[in-house]
Amino acid sequence: MNNVIEIRNLTKNYGKYRGVSDVSFCVQEGDIFGFLGPNGAGKSTTIRSMLGLIQYDSGSIRIMGMDSKMDKEEILKNLGYMPSEAMFYPSMKVKDVIRMAAEVRKQDCTEEAEKLCERLKVDRNKKINELSLGNRKKVSIVCAMQHRPKLFLFDEPTSGLDPLMQTEFFELIKEYVKEGATCMLSTHVLSEVKQYCNRVAIMKEGRVKCVDNVAHITKTSAKRIRMVRDGKAEDFLYEGNLNELYKELMGHDISDILIEEPSLDEIFMKYYQEEREE
């Protein structure tokens, strides 16, 4: 598999504020790559560095085999980006914004734009200042997808979208990826990562804490234990040898017990708690 995104030792400082430090990870062709982390973890800084919106201090970013600084224009030709705050020129009509995005790319995207507007139920004759955040997000999706790029970059794409549109959005992503595209998306919504992403990077305090397959991350030795011991209900995350747990439970009155895989949310939280304890 080719690496579509290769980030090596990316470091960016904002004076006294922390940016990102020594960030390294790769996104492979055909991936739907989840980029997880709490607010201020450095997700947007990483994405904005990739797009050339901010100048990073050290490290390297290669996208589709090209250097993000030297070949920025060429990279952006084959990239569709959707920012977390989908903002456009308020006095413009939706159709003019979509047309402008296509014209700058020197592409005729009419057919694809029409298809996307239909599926996402975008009213092209409305003015931008008449749109809610969700509707602006939909316009942003059309702008990011209409030229059928090789790489999608989404910063918190589903915030503001209703559940039906969220599903439609991921359906579109799956279709484009099936046709050979690659997608990287930053999100807080763990269920989205579990449901749609195959690989994930977890960021915390400006550093990458883990990059792995979603399936591998969820396959952990920790188990969620729910039981009724000596008439008292208990619910906890157990990490260790199950034989030890059995031994501990012997001699107690266990009226009910359920042992299950922890959710991605729990694994994610565990990561953070561990880090805090360290």
Next chain:
Amino acid sequence: MGTIYKHELKLGWKNLLIWGICVGGMSFACILLFSSMEESMKDMAESFASMGAFSEAFGMTQLSIATLAGFFATEVGTIHTLGGAMFAAVISTVMLSKEEDGHTSEFLYTLPVSRGKALTAKWVAIGTEILAFNLGCTCLYLTGFAILGEKMPMKEFFLYMLMQVMMQLELAAVCYALSAVFKKNKLGVGLGIVLLFYAYDLIARVVPDLEKYKSVGPFSYANAADILSTGEIQTGAAVFGAVVLVLGLVVAGFVYGRRDLAA
């Protein structure tokens, strides 16, 4: 690049129209008033010319206000000079900063266009708007002269309008460099710079010690009274203005091409 240029013109045409109507319209009305004021102006001309430093500052010692050229230089010239400079400052001070102020930078600069190209397109749009503004005003003034049927030194008039374009471009370049630095729209700073330069020019014309520093300001080579009375421009001041113009654009390109853009 062409798309961004067209986009900027689309965004700016209302602004251009409003400023054009206000400045051009006011000046046009002022020109038409000349015939009704001509007689009384003859009586006032002498007293206007003998007000010492005040007369000098407004060029009333060089031209008689009782003639159309003198009236134009002292009355219409002031409106057009100040109005045109303010228009140039308004459009250029927000030209770059509006992308971050309106949170549209993530849309525009993630399209496949380099910052250098976007900067060029935006500057060309500023230049086009300034040209259109002055062209519109020139047409209105010529119509005014035709209605009046008075004789106006045309070569001097066109030279004055040409220098107005140059002066507005110089001020626009200074404000464009400021726009590259600011992350928020700072319209007040642009307008403040215009008023500061204008006040500097008036003071430099009145205070004899400042005479040799007059050419530092952009208003020095675009003064209506100077041009209409002599038919010449202050070459040194104009060259200095051209240097400031180029410097403003270089600073804008250098700063904007390297700095982090806010979301």
